[in-house]
Amino acid sequence: MDVKIGVLALQGDVSEHIDAFSAALRSRGCGKASSVVEVRRPADLAGCAALAIPGGESTTISRLIDKNGLYEPIRTFPGGIFATCAGMVLMATDVADPRVHTLGLMDMTVDRNAFGRQRESFEADIPVAGLPDGGPFHAIFIRAPVVTAAGSGVHVLATLDQGIVAAEKGRYLALAFHPELGGDLRLHERFLQNLGI
Numbered sequence: 001m002d003v004k005i006g007v008l009a010l011q012g013d014v015s016e017h018i019d020a021f022s023a024a025l026r027s028r029g030c031g032k033a034s035s036v037v038e039v040r041r042p043a044d045l046a047g048c049a050a051l052a053i054p055g056g057e058s059t060t061i062s063r064l065i066d067k068n069g070l071y072e073p074i075r076t077f078p079g080g081i082f083a084t085c086a087g088m089v090l091m092a093t094d095v096a097d098p099r100v101h102t103l104g105l106m107d108m109t110v111d112r113n114a115f116g117r118q119r120e121s122f123e124a125d126i127p128v129a130g131l132p133d134g135g136p137f138h139a140i141f142i143r144a145p146v147v148t149a150a151g152s153g154v155h156v157l158a159t160l161d162q163g164i165v166a167a168e169k170g171r172y173l174a175l176a177f178h179p180e181l182g183g184d185l186r187l188h189e190r191f192l193q194n195l196g197i
């Protein structure tokens, strides 16, 4: 099967997401004509089975989503969404920062930069529900958000003391950490598998 994945390429760690999804498509045995493309405008979403929303600065990404006319096209995008860090902030319904125009695709409240100064960035081996071999995931957190309340249909996959750091709702996966940086592709593979890829 040939699969096209889009990576929202407005700001943030876009190339790392492209590399990780390219590797995950190979490991899922997708066809040689599979591709990972940059998404900057609505037409770029055409034919994509999924969209990655990268880490970066959620206020900036939000502004550029609006500026590029991508807000409704992403809200109505029929494929999967793989959202990391700033992406998790954007997926929420509630964020206490008026500069972020959230997509509201997952019924959850998100607290930006939830780990404070001392632990702005850290790494931890954390259990994540539903991974194929059940082993912990080496999670890299960079000025990460947490989910402080999850509503209907949002399934919690991982939690730290500060709050929820991995959640999914149907075809949407939101992560406070950065699986595109660590070389462990299990969350990408699980996401693709859930989409029937």
Ligand code: GLN
Binding pocket: 054, 055, 056, 057, 058, 059, 084, 085, 086, 087, 089, 112, 113, 142, 143, 144, 145
């Ligand atoms: N703190 C950033 C924000 O809220 C997210 C950081 C990241 O994506 N690594 O936008």
